[in-house]
Amino acid sequence: MGKVTGFMEYERLEEGYExxxxxxxxxxxxxxALNVDQAKQQGARCMDCGTPFCNNGCPVNNIIPDFNDLVYKGRPEDWKNAIAVLHSTNNFPEFTGRICPAPCEAACTLNVNDDAVGIKSIEHAIIDRAWAEGWVKAQPAKLQTGKKVAIVGGGPAGLAAAQQLARVGHSVTVFEKNDRVGGLLRYGIPDFKMEKSHIDRRVEQMKAEGVEFRTGVLVAALPEGSKVTNWAKETISADELKSQFDAVLLTGGAEQSRDLPVPGRDLAGVHFAMEFLPQQNKVNAGDKLKNQIRADGKHVVVIGGGDTGSDCVGTSNRHGAKSVVQFELMPQPPEVEDRPLTWPYWPIKLRTSSSHEEGCEREFAIATKEFLGEKGKLTGVKTVRLQWQGGKMTEVEGSEQILKADLAFLAMGFVSPVATILDAFGVDKDARGNGKASTEGGNAYKTNVDKVFAAGDMRRGQSLVVWAIREGRQAARAVDEFLMGSTTLPR
Structure with a gap:
């Protein structure tokens, strides 16, 4: 794979930032992004390692050594073959090439004692060149099966399943409650991480493949008092879908945000991250919003140290926030992982995002005790330091502080899908409130309800885009086998 001695001759090349x-x-x-020559050099570093752990490190099992080798060879026909290899396992490499955390690189054999091959940057380079060269084309089915499939949820899991099912000849309709397709790709991930033209381009491809998209359609009413943003203009019942379609696949997101029930939670200025982030994406798309949550000139506290919190940091900086502080309950992890101990698994280490580099103070081992306010508006956050002993969290006596805050964003993850849609179909839920369905055997992705399937965050809970794509593809195979008795779709 690549150049036999490439991993000794070339160093890892990182993508640059403006x-x-x-x-x-x-x-x-x-x-x-890497240019053609840089991508070739990075591909040269891929080792002929015998057992490519990167394949299993990748949730969609990308055939990484093969496309690395093709990029290294470097002829136009090699690049064209590289996108064919990439598309054989991943419907949307332009999504993962931008926003995936790259568990494949953590599993790279070279990562044992050196810098991993830049797999994600090579993937990014392949798909961007493929679009530029016109190699990405619609692949409509040659024959129609006459079977109709409804997919509820237009995020990455639903899109992946829809494309797979349409390509084997089923009539596929995607129902999306928001006004545009994409799920959290559209209204969760900021445009500066992934511009929405990438989604639009894929939607046009899928329309050419026969997929119908119905936006602004809610399959179940939201619970009273729900904080989930809802722009639906029309509702349709679960019974209607089951009567009109031969199979229904539920692929909605895990949209129920984890709350922080401390005193002052109801003060104006305390918001879920998913109240804040979608608004800016809609404004970027040209929509006019009243009372948009803005961080201009404000002291912002982001509670939660993950990607959603980082997205709040980056968006607040673009608004022109006066200060941004991000809280994390856990102690600060090491800057460098213990590779012999953790490889090839995803390591715990300090991860600094591009948003952090734009301006952010990060606080670890800290908890929010209370939101403070005047006249119903947030003015500060009372915090306490934490210590961890024996896996247990305790407060440090005398460490309480008050931090000035005009805005606080709760970005502590998502606990489950909004239950209404599962309840509407009568789908059993697991202990975490997700749709209950196995991924193995003859009942893969089937729920307890006849001809109703579940995949993505709807089934596994909050997870990565690459996991959503994997589950969408695998669920499509299960649905195809259910409808036809056998399937040619990949596992």
Whole structure:
């Protein structure tokens, strides 16, 4: 694979970033992708390692050594073959090539004692060149089966399943409650991490393949008092879908945000991250919003140290926040992982995002005790330091502090899908409130309800986009086998 001695001759090349001063002035992508020669050099580093752990490190099992080798060879026909290899396992490499955390690189054999091959940057380079060269084309089915499939949820799991099912000849309709397709790709991930033209381009491809998209359609009413943003204009019942379609696949997101029930939670200025982030994406798309949550000139506290919190940091900086502080309950992890101990698994280590680099104070081992306010508006956050002993969290006596805050965003993850849709279909839930369905055997992705399947965050809970794509593809195979008795779709 690649150049036999390439991993000894070449160092890892990182994708570049536009300067902070320039990129925070807009919501455009700012990553500088590898050019053809740089991608070739990075592909040369792929080792002929015998057992490519990267394949299993990748949730969609991308055939990584093969496309690395093709990029290294470097002829136009090799690049064209590289996108064919990439598309054989991943419907949307332009999504994962931008926003996946790259567990494949953690599993790279070279990562045992050196810097991993830049697999994600190579994937990014392959798909961007494929679009530029016109190699990505619609693949409509040659024959129609006459079977109709409803997919509820237009995020990455639903899109992947829809494309797979349409390509084997089923009539597929995707129902999306929001006004545009994409799920959290559209209304969760900021445009500066992934511009929405990438989704639009895939939607047009899928329409050419026969997929019908119905937006603004809610399959079940939201519970009273729900904080989930809802722009649906029309509702349709579960019974209607079951009567009109031969199979129904539920692929909605895990949209129920984890709350923080401390005193002052009801103060104006305390918001879920998913109240804040979708608004800016809609404004970027040209929509007019009243009372948009803005961080201009404000002291912002982001509670939660993960990707959603980082997205709140980056968006607040683009608004022109006066200060941004991000809280994390856990102690600060090591800057470098213990590779012999953790490889090839995903390591715990300090991860600094591009948003953090744009301006953010990070606080670890800290908890929010209370939101403070005046006249119903947030003015501060009372915190306490934490210590961890024997896996247990205790407060440090005398460590309480008050931090000035005009806005606080709760970005502590998502606990489950909104239960209404599962209840509407009568689908059993697991202990975490997700749709209960196995991934193995003859009942893969089937729920307890006849001809109703579940996949993605709807089934596994909050997870990565790459896991959603994997589950969408596998669920499509299960649905196809259910409808036809056998299937040619990949596992």
């Amino acid at each position: 300067p902070v001063t320039a990129r925070v002035k807009n919501y455009k992508e700012f990553v500088i």
